[in-house]
Amino acid sequence: MEVTARAPGKIILAGEHAVVHGYTAVASSIDLYTVFSIRLRSEDDDTVKLTLNDIGLDFSWSVRRIKEVLSHLGSPFSSTPTSCSLETIKSLATLVDEQSFPETKIGLASGVYAFLWLYTSILGFKPATVTVSSELPVGAGLGSSAAYCVSLSAALLALSDSVKLDVSQKGWSTFNETEAELVNKWAFEGEKIIHGRPSGVDNSVSTFGNVIKFKSGVMTRVNSNMPLRMLITNTKVGRDTKALVANVSARKSRHPDAMCSVLNAIEAISDEWSTIIQSHAVDDLYLSANEEKLGELMEMNQGLLLSMGVSHASIENVLQTSMKYKLASKLTGAGGGGCVLTLLPTHISGEVIDKLVEELGSFGFQSFTAGIGGKGVQISFDHSS
Numbered sequence: 001m002e003v004t005a006r007a008p009g010k011i012i013l014a015g016e017h018a019v020v021h022g023y024t025a026v027a028s029s030i031d032l033y034t035v036f037s038i039r040l041r042s043e044d045d046d047t048v049k050l051t052l053n054d055i056g057l058d059f060s061w062s063v064r065r066i067k068e069v070l071s072h073l074g075s076p077f078s079s080t081p082t083s084c085s086l087e088t089i090k091s092l093a094t095l096v097d098e099q100s101f102p103e104t105k106i107g108l109a110s111g112v113y114a115f116l117w118l119y120t121s122i123l124g125f126k127p128a129t130v131t132v133s134s135e136l137p138v139g140a141g142l143g144s145s146a147a148y149c150v151s152l153s154a155a156l157l158a159l160s161d162s163v164k165l166d167v168s169q170k171g172w173s174t175f176n177e178t179e180a181e182l183v184n185k186w187a188f189e190g191e192k193i194i195h196g197r198p199s200g201v202d203n204s205v206s207t208f209g210n211v212i213k214f215k216s217g218v219m220t221r222v223n224s225n226m227p228l229r230m231l232i233t234n235t236k237v238g239r240d241t242k243a244l245v246a247n248v249s250a251r252k253s254r255h256p257d258a259m260c261s262v263l264n265a266i267e268a269i270s271d272e273w274s275t276i277i278q279s280h281a282v283d284d285l286y287l288s289a290n291e292e293k294l295g296e297l298m299e300m301n302q303g304l305l306l307s308m309g310v311s312h313a314s315i316e317n318v319l320q321t322s323m324k325y326k327l328a329s330k331l332t333g334a335g336g337g338g339c340v341l342t343l344l345p346t347h348i349s350g351e352v353i354d355k356l357v358e359e360l361g362s363f364g365f366q367s368f369t370a371g372i373g374g375k376g377v378q379i380s381f382d383h384s385s
C-alpha cells in the first residue's frame, strides 16, 4: 500500500516576521501543494530511499546504518512530538554527508535532516520508498518548508500506530481535529530544523487550511467574507527564511524600542485585516472601499517590513511596477527576494492584469494567481502497489 499526503502552501496577508516575536499575523492557504508518497518495503529490504523531485536529489540509506547512528534515541523515539537536539542534528548531518550532498545545494540539506528526524521519530527504523514533489517554488515565501513538513508528517502518521484512519477510503480524505493537531505538532518540529525559530503560522495554515489569525502559538480561524484575489509574483531571487528571521531578531536586539513600535504597528494592521475580511459587503461601493483599505494596509505593512530590513531591490521593483497600475503590493513570507502579493480589486479588468504580468515578466519575474483559502492537509491510500 502506498500512502500519499498533500499539504498546501500559504500566503501571509499581514504580519510576517512580527509573528515570530509574538505579534499577530493573518495567513491563508493557497491551492498549490506539496505531495509526499511513502511505500513501506519488506523488512529484509534494508533501505530507506528518498527522492526529492523538485531539487533533483536522491538518497538511499541502509536501515542498519540509520540505526547505528541514531539507535541511542530508541525506536520510534516518542509518541508525542519532540524537538530534535543540536547533537542529533549533527548525527543526521553525518548520514546526509555520507551521501555526498552537492556543495551547490547545501542550503537544502536542512530539509533532508527534517525528513530523517520526522521519519525515524514517527515510523522508527522501517525500510521504505519515499518521494516528494511540489507545485510550490522552494524557498520563495509561499511556505514550501511548512507544506513539506506537514505532508511528510501526515503520510508518516497515517502509516504509524498513532492515528487510526480508514484505509479503505477512496480519493482524498481529511484528518479529524485531534489527528490534524498531531500532524501540525510534528510538522512544527520539522519546521524548527529548517527555520531555526518558526512562529508556527505556516505549518498551522498548511495543516488546517482556510484563513487564520495567529499569535503566540495560538491559531484562530477567520471566516473571510471577501472575494480575495492576489497576483503572486515570484522575483526568483533566492533567499533563506532562517537567515532573514535571524537578521530581524538581531535588529530587534540592537533597537528594542524602535522595533517594538514597528511590531505593534504591524499587529494593528493584522487586526484590521481580519476585521475587514470578516465583514459582509452590503453593496459594491462598500466592497471597493474595503478593498481600498486592504491595499493601504498592504502598503503600510510593506513599509514596516522595509524598516525591518527584509525588503529587496527585486521586491521594490515589483512594488513600483504595480503602483503604475494603481495597485498595492507587499512581500509575503520572509522577504529578501521570493514572492510579492499584489491585491487585485474586483473592478480591475483582465486587460490591465495582463499588461502588468507582461511588464513584470520583462524583468524575469513570474506572476500567477492561486485559489485562496482552500482545505488543509489531505491523505489518500493506494492499494494497487
Ligand SMILES: Nc1ncnc2c1ncn2[C@@H]1O[C@H](COP(=O)(O)OP(=O)(O)O)[C@@H](O)[C@H]1O
Residues within 6 Å of the ligand: 034, 052, 053, 054, 055, 107, 108, 109, 110, 111, 112, 132, 133, 134, 137, 138, 139, 140, 141, 142, 143, 144, 145, 146, 148, 194, 195, 239, 240, 241, 242, 333, 334
Ligand atoms: N519540495 C521540496 N523538496 C526538498 N526540500 C524542500 C521542498 N520544499 C521545501 N524544502 C525545504 O525547505 C527549505 C525552504 O524553506 P524556506 O527557506 O522556509 O522557504 P519557503 O518555506 O518560503 O519556501 C529548502 O531549503 C528545503 O530544505
Ligand SMILES: C[C@@](O)(CCOP(=O)(O)O)CC(=O)O
Residues within 6 Å of the ligand: 015, 016, 017, 018, 019, 020, 140, 141, 142, 143, 144, 145, 195, 197, 198, 199, 200, 201, 202, 241, 245, 332, 333, 334, 335
Ligand atoms: C518570516 C516568517 O514569518 C514566515 C516565513 O515564511 P516562508 O518560510 O518565507 O514561506 C517566519 C515564521 O513565521 O516562522
Ligand SMILES: [Mg+2]
Residues within 6 Å of the ligand: 143, 144, 145, 146, 195, 202, 241
Ligand atoms: Mg518556510
